[in-house]
Amino acid sequence: MRFFALFLLVTLFCSAVNTAGDDTLECSRFVIDAVILQLFEFLRQLIKLGSIINNITVLDPLVVKRQEIDLEYTKFRINAEILNFTLAGLGNFELLGAKFNKDDVSLDLTLRFPSLTILSEHYEMSGNIFEILPLSGNGLLNIEAHDLKFWSKVYLKQSEDGRSILIDKFLDTHFEIDKIVSRTQYDGNIDDILNAMIGDLLPKYLSRFSRLIAAQYMERITEFLNQYFNHFESWRFIAAIL
Secondary structure, eight states: OHHHHHHHHHHHHHHHSOOSHHHHHHHHHHHHHHHHHHHHHHHHHHHHHOBTTTTBOOOSSEEEEEEEEEEEETTEEEEEEEEEEEEEOGGGOEEEEEEEETTTTEEEEEEEEEEEEEEEEEEEEEEEETTTEEOOEEEEEEEEEEEEEEEEEEEEEEOTTSOOEEEEEEEEEEEEEEEEEEOOOSSSSSHHHHHHHHHHHHHHHHHHTHHHHHHHHHHHHHHHHHHHHTTSOOHHHHHTTO
């Protein structure tokens, strides 16, 4: 309701200004930016609070019963099974950029996550960096990623029933991680050493291979997000700025 009221106010304001070319273009951009900003604020509230009406649980922290991870690239490999883990910090994202493109109905998106924390009751992992640093162990998983920046061109589409904004695809997705702090259990003997080495090396390698990692998982992430977006009558707001 608040989103609709703001959208109506901005639209009325722009309809009242001088319709000369420059003013029209500037106000059109203002309307688009206001709509996109409010859509992301709506997304933040959905992540943090869920939606009782639409039977959507709180997504921060995100709780997953079981997740497999298989990353194999040159000089870098991780194979893991993670049980009962939580991912916290998704709702604290900062919107650094979201330029809307009318021609192809897409967003040039830049997000920043100040901190993301993964906690797991149990994990089993094997892997290595350079075939020298082992990434193997089992036990409790505790990893914090600090200052993660995410870039992608996000193509949007209309749901089949015409009601909702859905994600069509992500393109040129990549990310950078400034710092990782690991307090994970390995073999109980050299945990501190391995955690320090992972904190030093893993951010660089995840950032370096981020395009390959994203390409492997973005289709799955698209399906995950669309199952929630499909509940909301949101397409009318995009239609109004096309």
